[in-house]
Amino acid sequence: MKRADFPEPVIALISELKRLPGVGPRSAERIAVWLLQSPKSNVSPLADSLVFAKQVVHACSVCGFFATDGGCDLCDDITRDNGILCVVEQATDVLPLERSGAYRGRYHCLGGKLSPLDRVSPDDLRIPSLVRRVETSADGVEVILALGSDVEGEATANYLAEILRGRNCQLTRIAQGLPAGGGLEHADELTLMRAMQGRRSI
Protein backbone atom coordinates (compact mmCIF):
# COMPACT_ATOMS: atom_id res chain seq x y z
CA MET A 1 0.00 0.00 0.00
CA LYS A 2 1.32 3.44 -0.82
CA ARG A 3 0.46 6.26 1.53
CA ALA A 4 -2.09 8.48 -0.13
CA ASP A 5 -1.24 12.10 -0.76
CA PHE A 6 -2.78 14.92 -2.76
CA PRO A 7 -3.05 14.17 -6.49
CA GLU A 8 -0.11 15.40 -8.56
CA PRO A 9 -1.84 18.60 -9.86
CA VAL A 10 -2.58 19.67 -6.29
CA ILE A 11 1.00 19.02 -5.21
CA ALA A 12 2.23 21.07 -8.17
CA LEU A 13 -0.09 23.92 -7.18
CA ILE A 14 1.04 23.76 -3.54
CA SER A 15 4.69 23.88 -4.54
CA GLU A 16 4.04 26.96 -6.70
CA LEU A 17 2.14 28.68 -3.87
CA LYS A 18 4.92 27.85 -1.40
CA ARG A 19 7.32 29.99 -3.42
CA LEU A 20 5.34 33.16 -2.69
CA PRO A 21 6.80 35.39 0.02
CA GLY A 22 5.25 34.80 3.43
CA VAL A 23 3.47 31.63 2.32
CA GLY A 24 4.72 28.55 4.17
CA PRO A 25 3.95 24.89 3.42
CA ARG A 26 0.84 24.88 5.61
CA SER A 27 -0.66 28.08 4.23
CA ALA A 28 0.10 26.89 0.69
CA GLU A 29 -1.84 23.70 1.42
CA ARG A 30 -4.68 25.69 2.94
CA ILE A 31 -4.86 28.08 -0.01
CA ALA A 32 -4.76 25.23 -2.54
CA VAL A 33 -7.54 23.33 -0.79
CA TRP A 34 -9.61 26.50 -0.52
CA LEU A 35 -9.14 27.25 -4.21
CA LEU A 36 -10.08 23.71 -5.21
CA GLN A 37 -13.13 23.51 -3.01
CA SER A 38 -14.57 26.93 -3.85
CA PRO A 39 -16.74 27.45 -6.95
CA LYS A 40 -15.06 27.37 -10.35
CA SER A 41 -15.28 31.11 -10.85
CA ASN A 42 -12.73 31.70 -8.13
CA VAL A 43 -9.63 30.56 -9.90
CA SER A 44 -9.69 32.14 -13.37
CA PRO A 45 -9.77 35.76 -12.17
CA LEU A 46 -6.70 35.10 -10.06
CA ALA A 47 -4.85 33.28 -12.84
CA ASP A 48 -5.87 35.90 -15.39
CA SER A 49 -4.97 38.90 -13.24
CA LEU A 50 -1.60 37.29 -12.53
CA VAL A 51 -0.74 36.86 -16.19
CA PHE A 52 -2.23 40.21 -17.23
CA ALA A 53 -0.48 42.27 -14.56
CA LYS A 54 2.82 40.56 -15.35
CA GLN A 55 2.31 41.30 -19.04
CA VAL A 56 1.48 44.99 -18.90
CA VAL A 57 3.21 46.24 -15.76
CA HIS A 58 6.90 47.22 -15.86
CA ALA A 59 9.19 49.65 -14.11
CA CYS A 60 9.01 53.20 -15.49
CA SER A 61 12.31 53.96 -17.25
CA VAL A 62 12.38 57.46 -15.75
CA CYS A 63 11.31 57.13 -12.12
CA GLY A 64 11.37 53.36 -11.57
CA PHE A 65 7.79 53.18 -10.20
CA PHE A 66 5.26 50.69 -11.58
CA ALA A 67 4.05 51.74 -15.00
CA THR A 68 1.92 50.22 -17.74
CA ASP A 69 2.08 50.57 -21.50
CA GLY A 70 -0.37 53.40 -20.94
CA GLY A 71 2.36 55.36 -19.15
CA CYS A 72 3.50 56.23 -15.65
CA ASP A 73 1.07 57.84 -13.20
CA LEU A 74 3.90 59.74 -11.55
CA CYS A 75 5.85 61.01 -14.55
CA ASP A 76 2.78 61.80 -16.67
CA ASP A 77 1.15 63.95 -13.99
CA ILE A 78 1.80 67.51 -15.22
CA THR A 79 0.51 69.02 -11.97
CA ARG A 80 3.46 67.68 -10.00
CA ASP A 81 6.23 70.02 -8.95
CA ASN A 82 9.33 69.54 -11.13
CA GLY A 83 11.41 71.48 -8.62
CA ILE A 84 11.54 68.65 -6.05
CA LEU A 85 12.78 65.12 -6.57
CA CYS A 86 12.25 62.54 -3.85
CA VAL A 87 14.70 59.61 -3.84
CA VAL A 88 13.35 56.38 -2.32
CA GLU A 89 14.78 52.88 -2.05
CA GLN A 90 11.96 50.76 -3.43
CA ALA A 91 9.13 51.50 -5.84
CA THR A 92 6.76 50.47 -3.04
CA ASP A 93 8.12 53.27 -0.84
CA VAL A 94 6.28 55.73 -3.09
CA LEU A 95 2.87 54.55 -1.84
CA PRO A 96 3.14 55.45 1.85
CA LEU A 97 4.51 58.87 0.88
CA GLU A 98 1.63 59.40 -1.54
CA ARG A 99 -0.88 58.27 1.05
CA SER A 100 0.55 60.70 3.57
CA GLY A 101 -0.32 63.51 1.17
CA ALA A 102 2.81 65.33 2.32
CA TYR A 103 4.60 65.37 -1.03
CA ARG A 104 3.64 66.63 -4.48
CA GLY A 105 6.84 66.45 -6.48
CA ARG A 106 8.67 63.89 -8.61
CA TYR A 107 10.14 60.57 -7.51
CA HIS A 108 13.19 58.49 -8.22
CA CYS A 109 13.24 54.84 -7.08
CA LEU A 110 16.74 53.44 -6.63
CA GLY A 111 15.64 49.82 -6.71
CA GLY A 112 17.42 48.98 -3.44
CA LYS A 113 20.02 50.30 -1.05
CA LEU A 114 23.78 49.90 -0.81
CA SER A 115 24.61 46.74 1.09
CA PRO A 116 28.03 45.09 0.78
CA LEU A 117 26.72 42.05 2.70
CA ASP A 118 24.01 41.44 0.08
CA ARG A 119 26.47 42.40 -2.68
CA VAL A 120 24.47 45.46 -3.68
CA SER A 121 26.95 48.01 -5.03
CA PRO A 122 26.23 51.44 -6.60
CA ASP A 123 26.21 49.76 -10.04
CA ASP A 124 23.17 47.71 -9.04
CA LEU A 125 21.07 50.78 -8.24
CA ARG A 126 19.48 53.39 -10.50
CA ILE A 127 22.10 55.97 -9.53
CA PRO A 128 23.44 57.00 -12.97
CA SER A 129 19.91 57.84 -14.13
CA LEU A 130 19.41 59.86 -10.93
CA VAL A 131 22.54 61.88 -11.63
CA ARG A 132 21.38 62.45 -15.20
CA ARG A 133 17.95 63.60 -14.00
CA VAL A 134 19.49 66.02 -11.54
CA GLU A 135 21.85 67.41 -14.16
CA THR A 136 19.12 67.98 -16.71
CA SER A 137 16.79 69.57 -14.13
CA ALA A 138 16.24 73.26 -13.70
CA ASP A 139 18.79 75.05 -11.54
CA GLY A 140 18.51 74.41 -7.82
CA VAL A 141 16.19 71.40 -7.88
CA GLU A 142 15.67 70.06 -4.34
CA VAL A 143 16.66 66.41 -4.00
CA ILE A 144 15.03 64.88 -0.91
CA LEU A 145 16.66 61.68 0.28
CA ALA A 146 13.78 59.64 1.73
CA LEU A 147 15.78 56.54 2.60
CA GLY A 148 15.43 54.21 5.56
CA SER A 149 17.13 54.97 8.85
CA ASP A 150 18.93 51.62 9.01
CA VAL A 151 22.65 51.20 8.37
CA GLU A 152 22.22 50.55 4.65
CA GLY A 153 19.87 53.50 4.26
CA GLU A 154 22.40 55.76 5.99
CA ALA A 155 25.23 54.46 3.80
CA THR A 156 23.17 55.00 0.66
CA ALA A 157 22.26 58.54 1.74
CA ASN A 158 25.92 59.37 2.43
CA TYR A 159 27.00 57.95 -0.92
CA LEU A 160 24.32 59.89 -2.82
CA ALA A 161 25.16 63.08 -0.93
CA GLU A 162 28.77 62.74 -1.98
CA ILE A 163 27.90 62.09 -5.61
CA LEU A 164 25.26 64.81 -5.91
CA ARG A 165 27.05 67.57 -4.02
CA GLY A 166 28.12 70.39 -6.31
CA ARG A 167 25.71 69.36 -9.04
CA ASN A 168 23.55 72.46 -8.76
CA CYS A 169 20.93 70.88 -6.51
CA GLN A 170 19.82 71.42 -2.95
CA LEU A 171 20.15 68.20 -0.93
CA THR A 172 17.81 67.47 1.97
CA ARG A 173 16.95 64.40 3.99
CA ILE A 174 13.66 63.48 5.68
CA ALA A 175 13.66 63.94 9.44
CA GLN A 176 14.35 61.19 11.95
CA GLY A 177 12.76 61.28 15.37
CA LEU A 178 9.90 60.12 17.49
CA PRO A 179 7.25 58.27 15.45
CA ALA A 180 3.70 59.63 15.62
CA GLY A 181 1.68 58.32 18.54
CA GLY A 182 4.69 56.92 20.38
CA GLY A 183 5.63 58.06 23.86
CA LEU A 184 9.22 58.54 24.97
CA GLU A 185 9.08 55.34 27.00
CA HIS A 186 8.70 53.25 23.83
CA ALA A 187 11.46 54.88 21.83
CA ASP A 188 14.90 53.31 21.66
CA GLU A 189 18.04 55.28 22.48
CA LEU A 190 19.11 55.85 18.88
CA THR A 191 15.71 57.25 17.95
CA LEU A 192 15.80 59.57 20.96
CA MET A 193 19.32 60.65 20.13
CA ARG A 194 18.31 61.52 16.58
CA ALA A 195 15.12 63.21 17.75
CA MET A 196 17.23 65.33 20.10
CA GLN A 197 19.79 66.15 17.40
CA GLY A 198 17.05 67.09 14.98
CA ARG A 199 15.22 69.40 17.38
CA ARG A 200 13.76 72.56 15.89
CA SER A 201 12.82 75.87 17.36
CA ILE A 202 9.09 76.43 17.69
Place this chain on the structure above:
Amino acid sequence: MKRADFPEPVIALISELKRLPGVGPRSAERIAVWLLQSPKSNVSPLADSLVFAKQVVHACSVCGFFATDGGCDLCDDITRDNGILCVVEQATDVLPLERSGAYRGRYHCLGGKLSPLDRVSPDDLRIPSLVRRVETSADGVEVILALGSDVEGEATANYLAEILRGRNCQLTRIAQGLPAGGGLEHADELTLMRAMQGRRSI
Protein backbone atom coordinates in the same frame (compact mmCIF):
# COMPACT_ATOMS: atom_id res chain seq x y z
CA MET B 1 -2.56 66.24 -8.58
CA LYS B 2 -3.96 62.81 -7.95
CA ARG B 3 -2.20 60.64 -5.41
CA ALA B 4 -0.34 57.92 -7.23
CA ASP B 5 -1.22 54.32 -6.53
CA PHE B 6 -0.41 51.00 -8.14
CA PRO B 7 -1.55 50.74 -11.79
CA GLU B 8 -5.00 49.16 -12.27
CA PRO B 9 -3.72 45.64 -13.21
CA VAL B 10 -1.69 45.49 -9.99
CA ILE B 11 -4.66 46.59 -7.91
CA ALA B 12 -6.79 43.90 -9.58
CA LEU B 13 -4.15 41.28 -8.78
CA ILE B 14 -3.91 42.44 -5.16
CA SER B 15 -7.66 42.26 -4.72
CA GLU B 16 -7.69 38.69 -6.08
CA LEU B 17 -4.83 37.67 -3.78
CA LYS B 18 -6.57 39.24 -0.77
CA ARG B 19 -9.44 36.77 -1.18
CA LEU B 20 -7.17 33.81 -0.41
CA PRO B 21 -7.45 32.43 3.12
CA GLY B 22 -4.82 33.82 5.46
CA VAL B 23 -3.70 36.49 3.01
CA GLY B 24 -4.35 40.01 4.32
CA PRO B 25 -4.06 43.31 2.43
CA ARG B 26 -0.40 43.74 3.26
CA SER B 27 0.68 40.21 2.31
CA ALA B 28 -1.37 40.48 -0.89
CA GLU B 29 0.55 43.64 -1.76
CA ARG B 30 3.84 41.98 -0.89
CA ILE B 31 3.07 38.89 -2.99
CA ALA B 32 1.92 41.00 -5.96
CA VAL B 33 5.07 43.13 -5.89
CA TRP B 34 7.22 40.04 -5.56
CA LEU B 35 5.49 38.38 -8.51
CA LEU B 36 5.85 41.48 -10.66
CA GLN B 37 9.48 42.08 -9.83
CA SER B 38 10.67 38.49 -10.21
CA PRO B 39 11.65 37.08 -13.62
CA LYS B 40 8.86 36.39 -16.11
CA SER B 41 9.05 32.63 -15.65
CA ASN B 42 7.66 32.90 -12.14
CA VAL B 43 4.08 33.69 -12.94
CA SER B 44 2.99 31.28 -15.66
CA PRO B 45 3.67 28.09 -13.66
CA LEU B 46 1.52 29.42 -10.83
CA ALA B 47 -1.29 30.55 -13.14
CA ASP B 48 -1.12 27.30 -15.12
CA SER B 49 -1.05 25.03 -12.08
CA LEU B 50 -4.02 26.92 -10.65
CA VAL B 51 -6.14 26.42 -13.74
CA PHE B 52 -4.95 22.86 -14.34
CA ALA B 53 -5.53 21.67 -10.77
CA LYS B 54 -8.98 23.26 -10.74
CA GLN B 55 -9.77 21.55 -14.04
CA VAL B 56 -8.75 17.99 -13.25
CA VAL B 57 -9.16 17.66 -9.50
CA HIS B 58 -12.57 16.87 -7.99
CA ALA B 59 -13.93 15.06 -4.97
CA CYS B 60 -14.04 11.27 -5.35
CA SER B 61 -17.68 10.22 -5.52
CA VAL B 62 -17.00 7.24 -3.27
CA CYS B 63 -14.72 8.46 -0.47
CA GLY B 64 -14.80 12.24 -0.94
CA PHE B 65 -10.99 12.62 -1.07
CA PHE B 66 -9.29 14.56 -3.84
CA ALA B 67 -9.33 12.60 -7.09
CA THR B 68 -8.44 13.28 -10.70
CA ASP B 69 -9.92 11.96 -13.93
CA GLY B 70 -7.26 9.28 -13.57
CA GLY B 71 -9.04 7.98 -10.49
CA CYS B 72 -8.78 8.09 -6.70
CA ASP B 73 -5.56 7.09 -4.98
CA LEU B 74 -7.47 5.78 -1.98
CA CYS B 75 -10.29 3.85 -3.65
CA ASP B 76 -8.16 2.43 -6.46
CA ASP B 77 -5.53 0.99 -4.11
CA ILE B 78 -6.36 -2.73 -4.04
CA THR B 79 -3.91 -3.40 -1.22
CA ARG B 80 -6.02 -1.46 1.28
CA ASP B 81 -8.08 -3.35 3.83
CA ASN B 82 -11.78 -3.34 2.85
CA GLY B 83 -12.68 -4.46 6.36
CA ILE B 84 -12.06 -1.05 7.98
CA LEU B 85 -13.61 2.25 7.06
CA CYS B 86 -12.30 5.42 8.65
CA VAL B 87 -14.73 8.36 8.79
CA VAL B 88 -13.13 11.82 8.83
CA GLU B 89 -14.57 15.32 8.70
CA GLN B 90 -12.57 16.90 5.90
CA ALA B 91 -10.77 15.44 2.89
CA THR B 92 -7.63 17.07 4.27
CA ASP B 93 -7.92 14.98 7.47
CA VAL B 94 -6.87 11.95 5.41
CA LEU B 95 -3.33 13.27 5.00
CA PRO B 96 -2.18 13.38 8.64
CA LEU B 97 -3.61 9.87 9.14
CA GLU B 98 -1.77 8.63 6.06
CA ARG B 99 1.43 10.32 7.19
CA SER B 100 1.15 8.66 10.59
CA GLY B 101 1.28 5.28 8.85
CA ALA B 102 -1.14 3.97 11.48
CA TYR B 103 -3.98 3.13 9.13
CA ARG B 104 -4.26 0.99 6.01
CA GLY B 105 -7.97 0.77 5.32
CA ARG B 106 -10.59 2.75 3.44
CA TYR B 107 -11.76 6.31 4.11
CA HIS B 108 -14.99 8.24 4.04
CA CYS B 109 -14.84 12.05 4.14
CA LEU B 110 -18.01 13.69 5.45
CA GLY B 111 -17.22 17.11 4.06
CA GLY B 112 -17.76 18.82 7.41
CA LYS B 113 -19.24 18.28 10.85
CA LEU B 114 -22.68 18.89 12.31
CA SER B 115 -22.95 22.46 13.51
CA PRO B 116 -26.34 24.11 14.06
CA LEU B 117 -24.60 27.48 14.53
CA ASP B 118 -23.07 27.28 11.04
CA ARG B 119 -26.28 25.73 9.69
CA VAL B 120 -24.62 22.43 8.86
CA SER B 121 -27.26 19.73 9.19
CA PRO B 122 -26.95 15.99 8.39
CA ASP B 123 -28.25 16.71 4.87
CA ASP B 124 -25.19 18.82 4.14
CA LEU B 125 -22.77 16.00 4.90
CA ARG B 126 -21.94 12.82 2.96
CA ILE B 127 -23.89 10.69 5.43
CA PRO B 128 -26.31 8.86 3.09
CA SER B 129 -23.40 7.60 0.99
CA LEU B 130 -21.67 6.47 4.19
CA VAL B 131 -24.72 4.45 5.23
CA ARG B 132 -24.86 2.93 1.74
CA ARG B 133 -21.18 1.99 1.88
CA VAL B 134 -21.59 0.38 5.26
CA GLU B 135 -24.65 -1.58 4.15
CA THR B 136 -22.98 -2.90 1.00
CA SER B 137 -19.80 -3.84 2.87
CA ALA B 138 -18.91 -7.32 4.02
CA ASP B 139 -20.41 -8.39 7.34
CA GLY B 140 -18.85 -6.79 10.39
CA VAL B 141 -16.90 -4.02 8.73
CA GLU B 142 -15.22 -1.81 11.36
CA VAL B 143 -16.21 1.83 11.11
CA ILE B 144 -13.68 4.05 12.89
CA LEU B 145 -14.96 7.52 13.73
CA ALA B 146 -11.89 9.74 13.46
CA LEU B 147 -13.61 13.04 14.18
CA GLY B 148 -12.35 16.04 16.11
CA SER B 149 -12.72 16.22 19.86
CA ASP B 150 -14.52 19.57 19.80
CA VAL B 151 -18.25 19.96 20.47
CA GLU B 152 -19.23 19.59 16.81
CA GLY B 153 -16.99 16.55 16.36
CA GLU B 154 -18.61 14.92 19.41
CA ALA B 155 -22.10 15.72 18.15
CA THR B 156 -21.28 14.30 14.72
CA ALA B 157 -19.84 11.14 16.27
CA ASN B 158 -22.94 10.66 18.41
CA TYR B 159 -25.22 11.21 15.43
CA LEU B 160 -23.32 8.73 13.27
CA ALA B 161 -23.23 6.19 16.07
CA GLU B 162 -27.01 6.37 16.35
CA ILE B 163 -27.52 6.01 12.61
CA LEU B 164 -25.01 3.21 12.08
CA ARG B 165 -25.80 1.13 15.13
CA GLY B 166 -27.47 -2.14 14.19
CA ARG B 167 -26.27 -1.97 10.59
CA ASN B 168 -23.99 -4.95 10.87
CA CYS B 169 -20.85 -2.97 11.53
CA GLN B 170 -18.49 -2.60 14.47
CA LEU B 171 -18.27 1.02 15.56
CA THR B 172 -15.09 2.41 17.14
CA ARG B 173 -13.75 5.86 17.84
CA ILE B 174 -10.13 7.05 17.93
CA ALA B 175 -8.76 7.57 21.42
CA GLN B 176 -8.67 10.89 23.22
CA GLY B 177 -5.99 11.61 25.76
CA LEU B 178 -2.61 13.14 26.34
CA PRO B 179 -0.96 14.31 23.09
CA ALA B 180 2.48 12.88 22.32
CA GLY B 181 5.32 14.85 23.88
CA GLY B 182 3.08 16.73 26.26
CA GLY B 183 3.52 16.58 30.01
CA LEU B 184 0.58 16.52 32.42
CA GLU B 185 1.27 20.11 33.40
CA HIS B 186 0.39 21.33 29.90
CA ALA B 187 -2.81 19.35 29.50
CA ASP B 188 -6.17 20.95 30.17
CA GLU B 189 -8.70 19.37 32.53
CA LEU B 190 -10.95 17.96 29.83
CA THR B 191 -8.03 16.24 28.13
CA LEU B 192 -6.92 14.77 31.44
CA MET B 193 -10.44 13.63 32.26
CA ARG B 194 -10.72 11.87 28.90
CA ALA B 195 -7.23 10.42 29.22
CA MET B 196 -8.24 9.04 32.61
CA GLN B 197 -11.54 7.67 31.32
CA GLY B 198 -9.78 6.04 28.37
CA ARG B 199 -7.12 4.30 30.48
CA ARG B 200 -6.15 0.83 29.39
CA SER B 201 -4.56 -2.09 31.21
CA ILE B 202 -0.93 -2.66 30.27
